[in-house]
Amino acid sequence: MDRRTILIIEDEAPKRKHIEEYIKTHREGTPVDIVCRQSVSSALDFLDYNEPDFIILDMSLPTYEISETESGGRPQGFGGLEILRYLKMSGLSCPTLVLTGYEAFMREEGLVELSQISEELNNEFGVFLEGVLYYNSAYSEWKNKISLTLKKVGIY
Template sequence: MNPLALLVEDESPKLAHIRKFVRESFSNISVVDARSVSSALEAIETEDFDFMLLDMSLPTFDVGQGEQGGRPQGFGGIEILRHLEMSGTNLQTIVLTGYEAFPDETGELIGLETLRNRMMDEFPLTVRQVVHFSSSLEGWKVSLRDGISSILGSRKYG
């Protein structure tokens, strides 16, 4: 059985870019898209994914024609990770974010390295890697390929 990945990303260009890269790098991986916190949680409840590629900034609900998708969440990805932890679901995750800095709960800006350290500390069984995505740079591709290879290498597929 081929690996199944959940790609959680609300921005169409970024989603297409990541999807294309995964398809070209790992032809055997099937990818399911989710575009919000709620659709990601629903997908996790109904499918048995091998790993997840997760954006940090997500709307609460899928954005439809003339809709905003509910409250935008700068840390919507963390809400998904906390749900996984509370439900006892160990879904290996690579976080892909286009931002280099985030306001934390106090409003203080934290850099990508600080975010990476906090996420690895809070979700040590789930978060495998935090990757900075930039459509104009190639470094994210190497990091993502290595992360996916590491996850797939720890499992057997027929």
Template sequence: MKILIVEDDEDKRRQVSEFLKELAPDAVLQEARSMQSGLSAILKGGQDLLILDMTMPTFDITAEEDGGRPQAYAGRELLRHMKRRGIRTPAIVLTQFDRFGEGLDLLTLEQLDTALRAAHAGHYLGAVFYSVTDESWKAHLEKLIRSQVPAEG
């Protein structure tokens, strides 16, 4: 199984990677750190599962690049790009925020999850709330992954 993790936060990406290595030791993990590098990796294809952050910079942050404008709905944009191109790789949103956007554009994680399920039925598996202090995200993520991966044996 090849899993792409699109996540800009170094600590969160490391925690998620370590958990996935425990859960699926034979999995090949690929990482992207922004909306654009995530889109590039998705378009190259070959992944069996996508773990998408929701809020991230437009571009990878480097010594020369500040990442561009932060994207409150970057994960949703990646799912939209996938839909337009007919890419149906199973995807899970893993976020440490419970609210996104501002003003009229504000959505709770629950509202966003409902909207994504409607817009991307069949390949959007669900949203997981990530917390540094509460590891319940691991059980939720595992449940969503196992809902998509056939049991071995």
């Protein structure tokens, strides 16, 4: 069986570990390698040389990795959008699921609900965007969607 690579782009450690642990314990059959990146720049650096089989993408990301010596740079409320645009521009058709902890985002025109963001992203990136989903560790909807999507794209 071919190994598959799942790229998780998420800056919040508890959320990232929760997603990673869920995938590891619920995968069926196909061996997977899980690669994690925590910022826009580190994700883009990875994508310059690798095409994963699946991406789980947070929408709000720092510009750079956060460390003891680095603050992460400018926080980007729509950092995930930059990664989606890079995928489209590069011709990478990697199935991608946006998994965000926000039910709404602030824009110049005011608060925008996740359902509207989802519609806009599907219109622009529908070729490879598998969905936009709200993450809440207390609910299992995100887990079900990840499992269904991984089955759909042939990883589970």
